[in-house]
Amino acid sequence: MQVSxxxxxxxxxxxxDWPAFDEEMQTFAVDQAAxxxxxxxxxxV
Incomplete structure (x- = not known):
């Protein structure tokens, strides 16, 4: 979950709106987290 x-x-x-979390997005998220x-x-609160 991403939150501002x-x-x-x-x-x-x-x-x-739910984002389309496809293979490209998965790769992007993993690269960012690394x-x-x-x-x-x-x-x-």
Whole structure:
């Protein structure tokens, strides 16, 4: 799940559309994660 820093995951009109997570997107996500030095997890209250 991807969420912006302000805690929202929706379009400019409030819509929510599931992304097409195909093999190309999987490769992109794995490549991006491989270059990260760490992950930041949290919750906006």
């Amino acid at each position: 820093l302000d805690g929202y995951i929706e379009g400019p009109n409030g819509e929510f 270059d990260m030095g760490g992950f930041l997890f949290g919750r906006k």
